[in-house]
Amino acid sequence: MIKILLCDDHAVVRMGLKMLLNNHSDIEVIGEASEGNEGIQKSLELKPNVVVMDLSMPHGKDGLSATTELKKLLPETAILILTMHDDEEYLFRAIQAGASGCILKSAPHDELLSAIRSVAAGNAYLHPSATKRLMEEYIGNARNGNVDTFNLLSDREKEVLTLIAKGFSNKEIAEQLVISVKTVETHKGNLMEKLQMKTRPELVEIALKKGLLGYGI
Incomplete structure (x- = not known):
């Protein structure tokens, strides 16, 4: 009720x-x-x-x-x-x-x-x-750079992003996080869409900027 x-x-x-x-x-x-x-x-x-x-x-x-x-x-x-x-x-x-x-x-x-x-x-x-x-x-602000889309990532997506930036393969990420490769691919697709990025170098760059690797740029 x-x-x-x-x-x-x-x-x-x-x-x-x-x-x-x-x-x-x-x-x-x-x-x-x-x-x-x-x-x-x-x-x-x-x-x-x-x-x-x-x-x-x-x-x-x-x-x-x-x-x-x-x-x-x-x-x-x-x-x-x-x-x-x-x-x-x-x-x-x-x-x-x-x-x-x-x-x-x-x-x-x-x-x-x-x-x-x-x-x-x-x-x-x-x-x-x-x-x-x-x-x-929101879309207009994101396109103009007025929204930090990194804040849209879930904790799991940030974990996946960190491991991608460290050079791990999807299989290795799956083993570390104890999830399936398919789930890793889903998280990867979601985070790339949220960040509006298409390549690994772009992901590495934002991981560095956000200090996910223990040091920044």
């Missing part, structure tokens, strides 16, 4: 959301709040799995401020921002505040349900148009 707290300054909106959500057997609305401070207090009291948080609440604490404070107090609680603003600025501010997701108030009911279930499961959720813009901006 996904326990939900609704935080919105419009009673009619809360009532409509409550009726919609309580019609599903895996979701239960356990509380409501009309502004951020009340949302924080109710969350501390009721311990919801997900807080559906209105972004703009003119009276009391706004959604972004409440999200920032709530994530410090209850880091395990997922916060899904509900907003009428289809705007990059609001999206980035919501993510920076600690929200697990962001969905438009105009979104279909099925999308809202999917978003709630997604963030409750520990995943992130962004409405489709936001995801597209976020990816476009």
Whole structure:
């Protein structure tokens, strides 16, 4: 059962959301709040799995401020921002505040349900148009050299990169890491894609720059 707290300054909106959500057997609305401070207090009291948080609440604490404070107090609680603003600025501010997701108030009911279930499961959720813009901006920044793609590598991919730079073959890397050669090849392909590199010399160079070999350039 996904326990939900609704935080919105419009009673009619809360009532409509409550009726919609309580019609599903895996979701239960356990509380409501009309502004951020009340949302924080109710969350501390009721311990919801997900807080559906209105972004703009003119009276009391706004959604972004409440999200920032709530994530410090209850880091395990997922916060899904509900907003009428289809705007990059609001999206980035919501993510920076600690929200697990962001969905438009105009979104279909099925999308809202999917978003709630997604963030409750520990995943992130962004409405489709936001995801597209976020990816476009990220790709643009990466191409312009404004993003360090090395930070995208997993710990295992960094291990594989280190061994590649040291001159080990795929078979030797597999033996050292106790994984299959196929898995090594998969990690190698993934890290090369993330780093946007195609040759071993390029991989050796970045391994040196990042100090993976014990010394840098």
